[in-house]
Amino acid sequence: MELEFWVNWAIFAIGMLVIEVLTPGLFYFALIAGAAAIASLLAYLGTNHTLVWVAFFALATLFLLLARPMLMKLLKGEDRPSNIDEIVNQRGVVVSAISPHKPGTVKVKGETWSARSVDAIEANSEVVVEKAEGTFLQVKKV
Numbered sequence: 438m439e440l441e442f443w444v445n446w447a448i449f450a451i452g453m454l455v456i457e458v459l460t461p462g463l464f465y466f467a468l469i470a471g472a473a474a475i476a477s478l479l480a481y482l483g484t485n486h487t488l489v490w491v492a493f494f495a496l497a498t499l500f501l502l503l504a505r506p507m508l509m510k511l512l513k514g515e516d517r518p519s520n521i522d523e524i525v526n527q528r529g530v531v532v533s534a535i536s537p538h539k540p541g542t543v544k545v546k547g548e549t550w551s552a553r554s555v556d557a558i559e560a561n562s563e564v565v566v567e568k569a570e571g572t573f574l575q576v577k578k579v
Contacts, residue, residue, distance in 0.1 A: 442486060446477030446493075464505055472496035524550075524566050528579065531562045535576070543576055552576045 440448075453470035460466065476493040480486070529545030535558045543552040543564055552574045558564060564576040 441480075442489070443477045443480035446473050446480050446489070450474040450477055464508055465501065468500035468505055469497050472500055522569065524548075524574070525568055527566050529564050529566065529574075529576070531558050531560050531564055531576075534558065534560050540573060543574060545574070550574045554578070 450470045450473035453466045453473060457463070457466035457470065472493050475496055476489050479492055480489045484492075524545050527545050529543040529550075531552070532542040532544050532549060535541035535543075535552055535554045537555055537557065540551050540553045541558070541560075542549055543566075544550075545566060551572060552564070553570075554564070554576050556578060558576070558578050563579040565579055567575045567577055569575070
């Protein structure tokens with residue numbers, strides 16, 4: 438028993454959607470499924486087989502080249518600095534003394550961090566965060 442041409446396209450579209458669900462975040466297979474669904478509709482309406490194939494490849498290419506970048510941009514959301522990046526240039530207070538060869542601790546925005554400095558800085562001194570390096574803050578005395 439041979440399935441009708443449009444049913445084959447519908448099965449292919451569903452298969453692409455299943456693969457998309459199993460590989461989240463890519464959107465390649467969902468877009469191909471969309472092109473296959475339109476091809477299935479065209480085939481159901483009695484469009485010539487060759488035109489259905491041409492439409493599928495044209496739509497799949499169009500979706501992948503144009504729609505995917507727009508979808509990825511929409512789903513990405515806004516770029517936001519991480520917590521550690523947000524404290525650069527913020528002021529803090531030294532909790533335990535810092536020397537050039539021995540890290541100390543500082544309190545910045547209510548959080549305690551390990552800190553380094555090229556200069557010796559006593560406890561209770563005010564500092565500014567120059568940069569974040571891993572779990573350490575590089576600070577200098579204000």
